[in-house]
Amino acid sequence: MTTYTAPLKDMQFLLHDVLGVSGRxxxxxxxxxxxxxxxxxxxxxxxxxxxxAPLNAVGDREGCVLENGVVRTPTGxxxxxxxxxxxxxxALDCDPDYGGQGLPYVMATAVGEMxxxxxxxxxxxxxxxxxxxxxxHVHGTAEQKATYLPKIVxxxxxxxxxxxxxxxxxxxxxxxxxxxxxxxxxxxISGTKIFISAGEHDLAENIIHLVLAKAPGGGEGTKGIxxxxxxxxxxxxxxxxxxRNGVSVGKxxxxxxxxxxxxxxxxxxxxxxxxxxxxxxxxRAMFTMMNEARLGVGLQGYAVAEAAYQNALGYAKDRLQxxxxxGAQNPKGPADPLIVHPDxxxxxxxxxxxxxxxxxxxxxxxxxxxxxxxxxxxxxxGLVSLxxxxxxxxxxxxxxxxxxxxxxxxxxxxxIEDNGVSQFVRDARIAQIYEGANGVQALDLVGRKLATxxxxxxxxxxxxxxxxxxxxxxxxxxxVYLDPLKAASKDVQAAAMFFMNNAxxxxxxxxxxxxxxxxxxxxxxxxxxxxxxAKAAFAGLDAGGDADFLNTKLATGRYYMQRQLPATAxxxxxxxxxxxxxxxxxxxxx
Numbered sequence: 265m266t267t268y269t270a271p272l273k274d275m276q277f278l279l280h281d282v283l284g285v286s287g288r289x290x291x292x293x294x295x296x297x298x299x300x301x302x303x304x305x306x307x308x309x310x311x312x313x314x315x316x317a318p319l320n321a322v323g324d325r326e327g328c329v330l331e332n333g334v335v336r337t338p339t340g341x342x343x344x345x346x347x348x349x350x351x352x353x354x355a356l357d358c359d360p361d362y363g364g365q366g367l368p369y370v371m372a373t374a375v376g377e378m379x380x381x382x383x384x385x386x387x388x389x390x391x392x393x394x395x396x397x398x399x400x401h402v403h404g405t406a407e408q409k410a411t412y413l414p415k416i417v418x419x420x421x422x423x424x425x426x427x428x429x430x431x432x433x434x435x436x437x438x439x440x441x442x443x444x445x446x447x448x449x450x451x452x453i454s455g456t457k458i459f460i461s462a463g464e465h466d467l468a469e470n471i472i473h474l475v476l477a478k479a480p481g482g483g484e485g486t487k488g489i490x491x492x493x494x495x496x497x498x499x500x501x502x503x504x505x506x507x508r509n510g511v512s513v514g515k516x517x518x519x520x521x522x523x524x525x526x527x528x529x530x531x532x533x534x535x536x537x538x539x540x541x542x543x544x545x546x547x548r549a550m551f552t553m554m555n556e557a558r559l560g561v562g563l564q565g566y567a568v569a570e571a572a573y574q575n576a577l578g579y580a581k582d583r584l585q586x587x588x589x590x591g592a593q594n595p596k597g598p599a600d601p602l603i604v605h606p607d608x609x610x611x612x613x614x615x616x617x618x619x620x621x622x623x624x625x626x627x628x629x630x631x632x633x634x635x636x637x638x639x640x641x642x643x644x645x646g647l648v649s650l651x652x653x654x655x656x657x658x659x660x661x662x663x664x665x666x667x668x669x670x671x672x673x674x675x676x677x678x679x680i681e682d683n684g685v686s687q688f689v690r691d692a693r694i695a696q697i698y699e700g701a702n703g704v705q706a707l708d709l710v711g712r713k714l715a716t717x718x719x720x721x722x723x724x725x726x727x728x729x730x731x732x733x734x735x736x737x738x739x740x741x742x743x744v745y746l747d748p749l750k751a752a753s754k755d756v757q758a759a760a761m762f763f764m765n766n767a768x769x770x771x772x773x774x775x776x777x778x779x780x781x782x783x784x785x786x787x788x789x790x791x792x793x794x795x796x797x798a799k800a801a802f803a804g805l806d807a808g809g810d811a812d813f814l815n816t817k818l819a820t821g822r823y824y825m826q827r828q829l830p831a832t833a834x835x836x837x838x839x840x841x842x843x844x845x846x847x848x849x850x851x852x853x854x
């Protein structure tokens with residue numbers, strides 16, 4: 265069976281040597297000294313490795329079962345969920361006024377990574393609850409916050425988000441779920457939602473569904489959508505649970521992966537709902553959660569790849585196959601270990617360089633969310649909003665590819681179910697689809713985000729890279745990191761200029777290249793992260809730090825800069841070919 269060990273040293277390196285969290289002028293960051301963050305991450309790592317990871321295969325094997333209207337989660341999930349609750353992990357970055365610990369989001373991100381690597385399906389129960397918490401915390405009335413948030417923060421009650429319907433996925437304007445106003449100010453919600461993660465389960469005493477629906481008078485399309493709080497059990501005035509609401513689970517989907525999470529069809533039959541936020545402004549309330557939710561999915565992309573990489577690395581060191589072409593490395597054995605072979609090294613370096621770069625990108629983005637929320641920094645909000653579709657789309661695409669590469673190292677033993685490696689591939693696949701499929705992320709990036717505020721934020725991104733290069737080009741050691749970064753940045757700028765010059769007269773020219781643009785932006789972001797990590801590693805070496813760790817970091821970064829980052833030139837060539845190669849065939853010619 266597979267195992268997982270939290271990469272604590274790498275996490276601490278990012279938080280303190282790269283991001284310098286304890287010295288940042290962000291409320292709450294001054295408390296994040298290395299001793300404190302180390303203690304938090306170590307305890308979370310133990311829980312991930314000792315409690316959650318052993319249940320990963322159990323959840324995959326058993327799945328969730330619908331019995332008499334109740335979904336039974338896999339063996340051991342309830343006890344593990346109680347352990348997560350008892351440790352206060354669900355409340356880590358939540359508001360202390362409602363029972364939270366008030367830590368910065370970057371800390372919750374680091375902890376969340378470990379839980380996802382250990383057991384992605386399990387972590388979704390509390391992960392989705394956090395999204396419901398955020399929406400109510402920002403848009404709820406004082407009464408709604410007092411009623412729901414303390415129980416949601418503790419995960420005594422969990423939460424969901426209900427968007428998708430059988431006939432509409434991304435195009436929410438086609439939504440049919442109705443909300444009929446009642447005399448007491450509540451609404452009756454009727455309709456069917458599908459693909460609702462953690463929609464029903466036996467882990468909590470109540471489930472608070474956030475449901476998008478159309479109320480009368482809202483008009484067509486997304487302008488008529490409102491967001492409603494729809495509890496599984498109604499809540500009495502004294503906070504106790506009342507009658508069962510008119511919401512039920514129609515079925516539990518059979519899926520390719522994340523079997524341990526209950527993905528449900530939810531039926532609303534005149535269920536009592538309470539408006540959250542402004543009437544007909546449900547999309548605004550929903551988008552409150554988008555940066556956080558999509559960062560969380562982007563995190564899933566590399567967190568599952570981390571677990572897959574760890575198990576591939578162990579296998580590559582143990583499995584004896586063939587001889588090193590330069591001479592036997594294990595002369596007393598029948599063969600050398602797989603890791604001596606260059607193509608296996610290539611695969612492992614692909615995985616390692618991606619995971620560590622993506623981790624840095626994700627923590628950097630989480631720190632920008634902290635800067636936006638805690639300091640009211642509009643520029644930080646604008647930059648992270650620009651980069652979120654890149655983080656989500658690129659990291660889940662590459663994360664899936666890295667899980668496949670890890671499986672490939674196992675060969676046929678990775679394809680059979682006995683060893684558990686195939687689960688990483690199957691679990692990682694969904695992250696490319698939910699919270700907005702990756703093609704939609706690319707369209708969002710090119711169609712909306714690039715032009716936001718007159719292109720201010722993409723220009724700030726280019727200026728950030730240019731400033732970093734100029735600041736560090738005097739250090740000759742940095743050239744191998746800065747030169748590829750400069751080339752990649754120029755490629756991205758050339759692609760953006762192509763869109764600017766062609767999009768108005770031929771919008772398809774931009775849209776046909778949107779996916780390539782998202783990918784080249786992803787490579788460039790990881791290139792920037794590797795350059796920042798290289799700078800921190802050189803500083804660590806100069807200060808007498810851990811030479812083995814820091815030199816390994818530098819070598820891994822060089823690999824990414826030399827073997828991965830040049831891909832931006834390929835994507836630029838594709839973009840500059842325009843829409844004609846993509847749109848050449850008439851629909852009936854396919």
